[in-house]
Amino acid sequence: MTSGDDEASTAMDHSVRSLLRHFATTTAGVRFTESPGHLFLATATDHLGPMHNSALRTDPTAGPEAVIGAAEEFFGRWNRRFVLWAGAHHDGDLAEAAARHGFALRDNSRGSAGMILRTPLRTAPDNGTALIPVRFRSQVETFTDIVADAFAARDHPQPAGATRSLFTPARTLLHPRVIAYLAVIDGVPCGAAMTHLNGPVATLAWIGTRPAYRHRGVASRLVTACVGESFRRGAQLVALQSSAEAEALYSRLGFQEITRYARWLSPAPANPHGSTD
Structure with missing residues (x-):
């Protein structure tokens, strides 16, 4: 990976963390914790999606077993399953650990595209x-x-x-x-x-x-x-996470794919009697 690639992937990770923090600190009913190595967000519903019940490793040197263990303990308090993010650029060991722990890939094996744009777009045609x-x-x-x-x-x-x-x-x-x-x-x-x-x-x-x-x-x-x-x-740049169905649109507008984020769905909590408050 070149220095330019490193810079772009760092910007993508910054984007993901910032958006999760924003919803964690402004949305009602969210439980949120962040340490030097991870960020966990449990939302008001038990839906499993990018902004719902998500676990993210924020330091690629943090041990994958420790991150998964901490996530299982955190979400287990509310008897919740969760989605573990794994970036293709630095989370290979985390994805391997997730598979060993019985996690399943969410939606599709390719994951979502992390894309960036470094310059403003030309004004779109006036379509009414x-x-x-x-x-x-x-x-x-x-x-x-x-x-x-x-x-x-x-x-x-x-x-x-x-x-x-x-x-x-x-x-x-x-x-x-x-x-x-x-x-x-x-x-x-x-x-x-x-x-x-x-x-x-x-x-x-x-x-x-x-x-x-x-x-x-x-x-x-x-x-x-x-x-x-x-x-x-x-x-200085705009980043986004694209679903498979929208990638063509963003590519056409000039966004470039930097990495991909797979999302791994955790098994059912080991403690079936966790708190649901």
Whole structure:
């Protein structure tokens, strides 16, 4: 791996950690802990997804057995299964340990693509989509409705209730480090996206279009707006995690794949009588 690759993968890891911390510290009902070697986040629901019930090794020198053991102890308090992230660039030993412990790959063996963009995008063609910054609580509710509908209709659907739980209370979006937009066509809110700013890295997330409005350039308009505002506010690059179905869109817009993150699903907790409060 070259120094440029090292820099890019470090930026990707920074992006992942920053976004998890943001939801951990702004979302209701989240239990969160972080040490020099790992970050664990248990959400209000038992859904298993990238932002729900996740375990992340934050130091590649931390022993994989120690990280897995600490995660099992943490999530076992609430009788929870969890998703263990493993980056292709430095978590090979963690993935091997997960397999030994009976973890199963989540969704697909390739994992999600970690992608970055280093320059602003050209303005997307005007397709009749109006873009509205999210600044009020009523707009947060609309944003949440849109992404809940969009993610429930994906190839690997996420329950609408699990998505909604991440945007309660409204400060998750009405935060000084968050840029969020709604897309509106003919007066109907149909798309949403956000970026989270943390130093030189902005993380693009929750890009969603209502199913009836897909393939009309809505996502491209939203991504272009979020990216442009992120660079205007000091970001030096924009990072994202892409599902398999969206990789072609982001590649076409100029994002480059840096690494991949496999997600390993833990076995059922060893303690079936853990706390559920």
